[in-house]
Amino acid sequence: MSITVPTDTAVLAEVAPQGMHKFLRATLEFCRRQPFGAFGMALVMFMAVLGLTADWIAPYSPTANDFDAMTQAPSWAHWLGTDQFGRDMLSRIIFGARTALIVGLTCSFVGGFSGLVLGVASAYFGGRIDLAFQRVFDIMMAFPLIIMALAVVAIFGTGVHNVIVAITIPLIPRCARVVRSSALAIREVAYVDAARACGYGHARIILRHMVPNVMAPFLIMLTAFIGQAILAEASLSYLGLGVQEPVAAWGLMLQGGAEEYASTAPWIAIFPGLAIMLTVFGFSIFGDALRDALDPKLRDR
Amino acid sequence: MYRYIAKRILLVIPTLLGAAVLVFALMRLIPGDICMIRLGSGGTTFDPRAIAACHHEIGLDRPLIVQFFSFVWGFCHLDFGISMWSGKPVSVEIAARLPISLEIALLATVVAICIAIPLGTLSALKQNTWIDVVVRTFAIGGIATPAFWLGIISILLVLDVSTAITGTPWMPPIDYVPIWRDPVRNLEMAMLPALTVGYRYAAVSMRMTRSAMLEVMREDYIRTARAKGLLQKIIINRHALKNALLPVVTVIGIEFAFLIGGLVVTEQVFNLNGVGRLFVQAVQNQDYTLTQALVMLTVTIFVLTNLAVDLAYAWLDPRIRFA
Numbered sequence: 001m002s003i004t005v006p007t008d009t010a011v012l013a014e015v016a017p018q019g020m021h022k023f024l025r026a027t028l029e030f031c032r033r034q035p036f037g038a039f040g041m042a043l044v045m046f047m048a049v050l051g052l053t054a055d056w057i058a059p060y061s062p063t064a065n066d067f068d069a070m071t072q073a074p075s076w077a078h079w080l081g082t083d084q085f086g087r088d089m090l091s092r093i094i095f096g097a098r099t100a101l102i103v104g105l106t107c108s109f110v111g112g113f114s115g116l117v118l119g120v121a122s123a124y125f126g127g128r129i130d131l132a133f134q135r136v137f138d139i140m141m142a143f144p145l146i147i148m149a150l151a152v153v154a155i156f157g158t159g160v161h162n163v164i165v166a167i168t169i170p171l172i173p174r175c176a177r178v179v180r181s182s183a184l185a186i187r188e189v190a191y192v193d194a195a196r197a198c199g200y201g202h203a204r205i206i207l208r209h210m211v212p213n214v215m216a217p218f219l220i221m222l223t224a225f226i227g228q229a230i231l232a233e234a235s236l237s238y239l240g241l242g243v244q245e246p247v248a249a250w251g252l253m254l255q256g257g258a259e260e261y262a263s264t265a266p267w268i269a270i271f272p273g274l275a276i277m278l279t280v281f282g283f284s285i286f287g288d289a290l291r292d293a294l295d296p297k298l299r300d301r
Numbered sequence: 302m303y304r305y306i307a308k309r310i311l312l313v314i315p316t317l318l319g320a321a322v323l324v325f326a327l328m329r330l331i332p333g334d335i336c337m338i339r340l341g342s343g344g345t346t347f348d349p350r351a352i353a354a355c356h357h358e359i360g361l362d363r364p365l366i367v368q369f370f371s372f373v374w375g376f377c378h379l380d381f382g383i384s385m386w387s388g389k390p391v392s393v394e395i396a397a398r399l400p401i402s403l404e405i406a407l408l409a410t411v412v413a414i415c416i417a418i419p420l421g422t423l424s425a426l427k428q429n430t431w432i433d434v435v436v437r438t439f440a441i442g443g444i445a446t447p448a449f450w451l452g453i454i455s456i457l458l459v460l461d462v463s464t465a466i467t468g469t470p471w472m473p474p475i476d477y478v479p480i481w482r483d484p485v486r487n488l489e490m491a492m493l494p495a496l497t498v499g500y501r502y503a504a505v506s507m508r509m510t511r512s513a514m515l516e517v518m519r520e521d522y523i524r525t526a527r528a529k530g531l532l533q534k535i536i537i538n539r540h541a542l543k544n545a546l547l548p549v550v551t552v553i554g555i556e557f558a559f560l561i562g563g564l565v566v567t568e569q570v571f572n573l574n575g576v577g578r579l580f581v582q583a584v585q586n587q588d589y590t591l592t593q594a595l596v597m598l599t600v601t602i603f604v605l606t607n608l609a610v611d612l613a614y615a616w617l618d619p620r621i622r623f624a
Contacts, residue, residue, distance in 0.1 A: 139319035142600045146562035147580075151324070154584040154592050155331050231447055235566050238449045239581050251447070259453060259570070263460050263470070273450030280445035288441070 037289020043282030115175025223287035412499025421510025443504025452570030554610030
């Protein structure tokens with residue numbers, strides 16, 4: 001996944017406008033130019049609202065069993081039917097949105113920001129330090145994401161917290177590498193020399209002067225990471241190595257019951273998968289549109 | 302040229318060694334004593350002699366550096382030790398399950414290429430038309446759809462369709478028959494998993510083909526070819542596609558990681574006894590020797606694939622060779 005990186009600092013005005021008013025105007029402009037991306041943004045926001053307000057909008061408790069109503073087809077009482085334990089599917093999907101967003105956001109933010117700082121630092125110091133960082137990233141990148149995540153789960157065990165750690169670690173080098181390549185160009189810009197001449201410390205130059213200028217590729221990558229992290233969490237949970245019962249998680253809902261009851265109660269298999277797909281789809285098209293909007297070089301593609 | 306090849310091959314060694322250090326360190330990070338976990342599963346009190354015997358068996362009573370070198374040396378001649386769970390040599394366990402995974406991986410790659418290149422090209426040529434929108438949505442759908450869900454849904458579809466047509470539900474066979482013994486049965490088994498994994502794999506390559514093609518179509522030599530009055534078909538096949546395919550080759554190599562990840566979950570869905578399923582079982586059973594060997598094996602395959610892609614790239618694109 002290579003992302004062409006804008007070196008033009010003017011585009012940053014679009015990312016970091018001053019004040020709420022400018023932000024709103026930029027958002028409206030984005031919606032007008034990128035209707036497809038706006039649709040993605042709407043999907044993402046819808047899922048976020050579901051996750052945030054799950055306690056109030058879910059019709060049932062996600063863990064309440066109703067053994068009189070097991071594997072029931074969608075009806076007025078249970079809009080999306082019930083699973084093999086008589087739990088309301090809609091409620092579990094709404095609470096699953098919370099799990100997915102917690103895992104997705106935590107992993108991508110922690111992994112992304114660690115990668116951002118490491119990548120910029122690697123480019124800033126250059127020379128041997130850069131080379132050493134590069135080799136370490138290379139080695140970590142040699143582990144496919146899911147394989148690394150499974151190895152981490154093998155060590156620390158399952159559960160939400162361990163899943164977050166397991167997915168965050170492989171994201172760090174992926175972010176660091178992309179950020180490094182755009183930071184390399186910024187290192188040569190005069191204001192970094194000026195900051196150095198002013199006698200500022202390394203930390204200040206990296207955090208105040210270089211990091212803000214690689215924000216465009218970073219933000220694009222962050223949206224892609226959220227989708228990837230949600231998919232990885234769902235896969236781990238599906239394998240029984242991620243989030244554990246009774247927590248509501250989409251991947252977990254597809255584990256066990258879904259295959260067994262697939263022919264008699266297809267709604268158990270269909271709806272959680274649709275939820276995963278729509279969310280990741282939303283993040284993907286939103287990220288794509290963000291890239292087109294932030295990177296003028298790609299605008300006509 | 303030779304300098305580039307030599308440099309690229311030599312770079313593989315530190316990467317693999319580093320990966321070995323990482324895997325080795327990770328497996329020693331496990332909280333508690335592996336032998337206690339292994340012996341404690343019965344809920345009995347620990348017999349210090351049994352633990353010592355187990356330590357000796359796995360080699361944990363030797364110094365770390367010796368353990369590391371025996372791990373690397375064992376890996377070099379495919380001796381990965383004994384599986385803690387089944388008691389059989391790890392290499393035997395893996396060898397028994399490798400053919401099925403390899404076959405699905407190969408078929409998925411074929412599926413991916415067959416979908417990605419024509420659709421990606423079409424999408425680029427019809428940029429910003431409805432065809433383009435449909436193809437791009439199809440591609441993003443492939444990235445967003447979890448492989449395991451696609452698997453479940455395809456089984457469901459096959460069940461329903463076969464019931465509707467023949468009256469009896471049909472399920473693909475789950476036991477592995479080598480392709481030379483019964484090709485029909487073999488393909489019946491491998492077809493659905495290959496399509497499931499292949500779709501996702503195709504999605505990424507499709508997007509790459511599209512953007513590479515768009516870039517190439519703007520080049521001066523394409524305009525020249527047009528000005529000469531060449532047929533559109535010839536311009537695309539002879540001039541554009543040939544050059545656009547270069548980055549696609551790289552992506553197909555890099556996306557190999559997706560393939561491995563896809564196999565891990567897809568084999569679970571289709572109940573196939575492949576390496577991916579073995580990996581999940583190893584993690585579930587806390588079989589650390591097996592996990593360690595499988596992680597190292599995947600990394601090696603991944604690194605070597607990328608090496609092969611880089612070399613192919615240098616061979617296809619003279620600019621890299623002489624840079």
